[in-house]
Amino acid sequence: MTVPDLIFMDGSFRPSSSGHRAKLINPATEQPFAEVAAADVSDVNAAVESAQRAWEAGWRDLTPGRRTEILFNVAGKLREHVEEIAQLEMLHVGKPISDARDECALGARVFEYYAGAVTKFCGQTIPVARGGFDFTLRQPMGVVAAIVPWNFPFPIACWKVAPALAAGNCAVLKPASLSPLTALKLGELAHAAGLPPGVLQVLPGSGSAIGDALVTHPLIRKISFTGSTENGRRIMELASRDLKRISLELGGKSPNVVFADADWQRAAELSPMSVFANTGQDCCARSRVFVERSIYGPFVEKFVAATGKLVVGDPAKAETQLGPLVSAGQRARVEAFLADARKRGSRFACGAGRPHTKGYYLEPTVLLDVGKDDRCWREEIFGPVVCVTPFDEEAQVIREVNASPYGLSGSIWTNDLRRGLRVARQIESGVLSVNSHSSVHAEAPFGGFKQSGMGRDLGMAAMDGYTELKNVYVEE
Numbered sequence: 001m002t003v004p005d006l007i008f009m010d011g012s013f014r015p016s017s018s019g020h021r022a023k024l025i026n027p028a029t030e031q032p033f034a035e036v037a038a039a040d041v042s043d044v045n046a047a048v049e050s051a052q053r054a055w056e057a058g059w060r061d062l063t064p065g066r067r068t069e070i071l072f073n074v075a076g077k078l079r080e081h082v083e084e085i086a087q088l089e090m091l092h093v094g095k096p097i098s099d100a101r102d103e104c105a106l107g108a109r110v111f112e113y114y115a116g117a118v119t120k121f122c123g124q125t126i127p128v129a130r131g132g133f134d135f136t137l138r139q140p141m142g143v144v145a146a147i148v149p150w151n152f153p154f155p156i157a158c159w160k161v162a163p164a165l166a167a168g169n170c171a172v173l174k175p176a177s178l179s180p181l182t183a184l185k186l187g188e189l190a191h192a193a194g195l196p197p198g199v200l201q202v203l204p205g206s207g208s209a210i211g212d213a214l215v216t217h218p219l220i221r222k223i224s225f226t227g228s229t230e231n232g233r234r235i236m237e238l239a240s241r242d243l244k245r246i247s248l249e250l251g252g253k254s255p256n257v258v259f260a261d262a263d264w265q266r267a268a269e270l271s272p273m274s275v276f277a278n279t280g281q282d283c284c285a286r287s288r289v290f291v292e293r294s295i296y297g298p299f300v301e302k303f304v305a306a307t308g309k310l311v312v313g314d315p316a317k318a319e320t321q322l323g324p325l326v327s328a329g330q331r332a333r334v335e336a337f338l339a340d341a342r343k344r345g346s347r348f349a350c351g352a353g354r355p356h357t358k359g360y361y362l363e364p365t366v367l368l369d370v371g372k373d374d375r376c377w378r379e380e381i382f383g384p385v386v387c388v389t390p391f392d393e394e395a396q397v398i399r400e401v402n403a404s405p406y407g408l409s410g411s412i413w414t415n416d417l418r419r420g421l422r423v424a425r426q427i428e429s430g431v432l433s434v435n436s437h438s439s440v441h442a443e444a445p446f447g448g449f450k451q452s453g454m455g456r457d458l459g460m461a462a463m464d465g466y467t468e469l470k471n472v473y474v475e476e
């Protein structure tokens, strides 16, 4: 497989101006497999300026019909190349190939959704007190920065780029330094599908080297960031200087609440993958499981048995459910959490070992009796670790769920519809599912409450977030 070792600017690949390069390591084998270019500050400046030129030269004024056509062509191109993109995704982040295929198809689906949205995105006419004619326009902002993480590199890039372009903006996409390959592929395929040069620029490189320059560039009008809460905070501080628009999709510590009246056997079967999928490196991971006390014992038994059946191994095999963690550093970070749990006397119902001698693998780990002040209970671990705890009453579980500074996602299991609605209303979280673990739909808004972020990806809410709202009054 050929891997581009260049940055993507003005519709073609070119070397970074500094010639800096970074090694990519396959997390399943621990072997380096490619060197990629790392952009520097002068590349950032060039990319943003040329995106601005592309915006002024025509992208902002393109008819909605033509923009729709181009974005549908991009979606079609992505669909043709799903397998190639999925293989790249697997290679740089160790994602099981079956998940990678689904996620890459979702990326194409997101382009289809926003291609269709362009011609259904309307302002309003408003009856105002003075008479006359009052209407609103949703106008593009200019150049937006899309900064994405390594855990779902391709779909999250699509979540940001597709609505930004659909709303009439140009975008500079910065993938995480561990996962630049599928972002570069997106740039290449989008331009092959007819996107004018400069409308989408892709700058691989480290956040610490180019992040500040991108975020503070005067021509960047909006920053759409997905990543850690810590980096989100920094971006918010930097953006505040020029009052730039931001949307932040950050960390999580999501709950999975199982009431005794639920089909709890089904919940126990399905719940391991709600936290261990993507080897736990998922902002929506249901990493705190609350089980009503009357079913706690049998639920834990079933949950641990289902966890034990998960297939951890070579991401290239179709049957693999959990690949390795993304890097040696990420595994060491997760193991430090486990050492803390051990020190504090948590019970390990299963897991915590390294199942393979090569690759950054870690067994899915179920922790019981975790103290509510312990790090494993409070902090986002971002690895295959779950804490399970009993509860006695509805009001108590809502209190404990909401005690977290995060509020991204979560599940509620109950067969009592009124309870499901009541609890869903009270949980402080941007995304919830009842009797399911599904969090992400191209058509529905996705994002967090509290320290899980602000603004929304996906759905029409994301289109709103890439526009300015203008009101025009015409005197009769």
Ligand code: NAD
Pocket: 147, 148, 149, 150, 151, 152, 174, 175, 176, 177, 205, 206, 207, 208, 210, 211, 212, 215, 226, 227, 228, 229, 231, 232, 234, 235, 248, 249, 250, 251, 252, 282, 283, 380, 382, 408, 447, 448, 452, 453
């Ligand atoms: P990260 O914050 O380390 O990196 C995310 C991106 O930001 C990368 O592209 C990185 O290079 C860049 N970056 C780093 N420092 C920067 C700076 N100073 N300025 C600008 N950009 C900078 O996050 P990660 O480790 O790649 O991803 C894991 C985190 O992402 C977890 O906390 C996870 O919960 C979160 N996440 C959230 C969502 C969501 O939708 N809420 C989705 C996926 C991941």
